[in-house]
Amino acid sequence: MEKKFWFRIGFVLGILLLLSSFGTAQVVKKPIELRWAVNFEISTLDPNESKTDWDYMVHVNAYDTLIYPDSEKGYIPWIADSWKVSPEGLKYTFHLKKGIPFHDGKEITAEDVRFSMDRILTVPCALAPHFTLSLKPGTTKVLDKYTVEFNLFKRDPSFLDSLLIFKILNKELVLKNKAEGSYGEFGDYGVKFLATHDAGSGPFAVDEFKFGNFLRMKRFEAYPFRKRRPGSIDLVNILIIPEVVTISAKLKMGELDMCTWSVGDQFLTKLKEDKNFVIEEYFIPTPWTVLMNCKKKPLDDIHVRKAIAQAYDYEQVTTKILSGGKLMKGPLPEAIRGDCTDIKAYPFDLEKAKAELAKSKYSAAELKQTPIEIAAVYGSERFQNICLLLATNMQKIGLNAQIKSVRIVDINQAAAKPETCYHLVLHVQGGRVINPPAILVYYTKEGWGTAWLGAGNYYDNPKATDAFNKAKDSLDANEQRKYYCEAQRLISEDCPRIWSHETFRQIPCWRYVKGFEVPKWGALFYELRFENFYMDTEDPLFKKNHGW
């Protein structure tokens, strides 16, 4: 009897204790995390070394720039409050906003801007070519604490475009962590430190970075340009998963919220039918082209080039192999082409291709005996399939087309000389700042000899080059447009490339991820600024996937 009594008392007390723990438990607010997977390495945190899409995505969030792209005005002030350009186009003076902090709390000043520019111009890096053609180290001047002046030695109409990728570094932090190097008082200029640390002022700061594994970013609470809203992202976890099928599986499992656009067109098509997912779709002005080595027989004959262009089946490429694409009309993407007319097009037509080939100076027998090598980047199924389609059609019209599956480094190396460069190279121009000079330079002698797969055209038309140079030298927007149109018209008549399409990008995400804005401007990766995203935390799928 006594035992039973004490047992009952103990049982009741236990229940009461358990119930009280629910009552007194504190509700801890969980951070809102965006989990993203990419299939290539984030190779560095140094914004001057951005090469891959994911490098750019990280840098555009960790760092800020003097100006920001705008669909109506072109650029709006960002870290800069205002700027002016001298009449001759050689002096750009920027007045900075006051009180803008870096991630460590230090204020951004003109000295940081000067340091950042001199670093680009002094240390060999991927970004340098955007600036070294018009600026020299030591010529950027600090006029006062918040005013900086860039002194160009040569006019550069794309200078403001280039400033969209010019990230401002925290000079004090970089020099505090400099290693031994060959740059005098600047040591290694922070090369070692910046590869794995962030010295920026962007909306997200790098929290932890493991090469080949993951990168974690935390919201910068003192960021002055965008305010928090309900559901704003606090943490971003970017996982590096090389296999896209694995990424697809993790997305479906709810372990990811968004992922790379490279997950495969079949998977994206299936995902469109699933109401739990949204596919953000938009075109970006990165051109897909098949470049022709105009110095290599038989592509030195314009009729052969035109025949190959008419053997390229754009419809099949963009609907069956890829999941979309906007037809290109000439060398420049629509967003920067302007209202150019009279640009020659070469629609797919095998009969017309045969007729064109018959006009060639080479006989049918010669053409059959001369192999035409098509370089397809090793490891890319899409590239292989597109090249296979082209080769098949070329063989139908009587050309000896052969596909070579080659590493990018080898295609780059081969492109340095006309005799080693492949006949045809399928190429996606992934320029981060899409402007006419960056694309058209490779249709002139200035672009010859560059060890890069997009440079092996070896094409030259003095009239087109002249129009291109006049456009570059002009400061008048209308005049520039006129000359760029003329250059495009002349180039299109010579058909040194097949202009396929502009990239159609599809980013899959769960339905509770909101805030994505399709970009209306020509600067890439700004649509992936995480500050714009927010989560619908009331969505049951969000709660399930995040364990809320």
Place this chain on the structure above:
Amino acid sequence: MYFLERIFYMVLVLVGVSILMFVLVRIIPGDPIATALGPMATQDSIQKMRREMGLDRPIHVQYLLYIKGIAEGKLGLSLTEKRDVLEIIQEKLPATIELIFVSMTLAVLLAIPLGVISALHQNSLIDHLNRITALFGVSFPSFWIGIMMQLLFGLALGLLPITGRISGSPPEAITHFYLIDSLLTLNFRAFWNSFLHLILPASVLCLSPLANVTRLIRANMIDQMSKDYINVSKAAGMSGWIISYKYMLRNAFTSALTMIGFLIPLMVGTAFVVEKVFAFPGLARFGADAIIANDFNGVMGVTLVISVAFVIVNFLVDELYAVLDPRIKLKR
């Protein structure tokens, strides 16, 4: 004297491999500097970087500088990760070693009983099943098997994690082997979590060695079964279990041991597919990426690691022979 002689030959092999690889990675086509600096790099910046990396010097001078760097604890700058290759190896090698060790352990633990059972029940249903499974293991590409296992155990059943080495914080780093470190620090959550992460990649990686070792053990056991000492042992009334596992297997295992010794360093090469599919942050994946990017310091570093693994494992296998079979007297 014997050990000194072995060490001398090991060093000779390593020097030979290093010279061969050093020359090969520098003469194959592809300019890694131009690729590293991007398409718009000027010739000046490319030449500047070449000078900074010592690539403008004669090749024999570059090699001597490389050896000097090794003595100073540097293996050169990786063009893909922009840090010293030794640092990358220190970070990623433990993951690959752990993966290979667990895979090989799994392979051997399964291969022994499967090989013995197959031999003892030759041409029975179980023997045929074992052989078909072994054929499956070597015939199907490991990336396909890996993806199928991810879809089954991860996506469909939700039983196992499909990527990475651990979820959450890793255990405190002592040896950098997560299983060992978590036991040493009594972090059982980390132990269990890292073990779960190892199951799928290790299972995929063990299939090929499992198939090879099983078939070899089966063949050797069948060979042993025809020996006189087996009949004598049976006549003496010894149990079948003891005859099979204590006597026959011991004799049959020596050539399997050679194969295991050969397979372990090879698995560093085959592990890259598994590491890619499972996003396992190991050295094999880095090696594969270094080859594609023509990151010659990276390729050299990984090749040296594999070479060292080969010579050490071969040495250990030779020593184990003497333990397994006292008849083998090594000339010392």
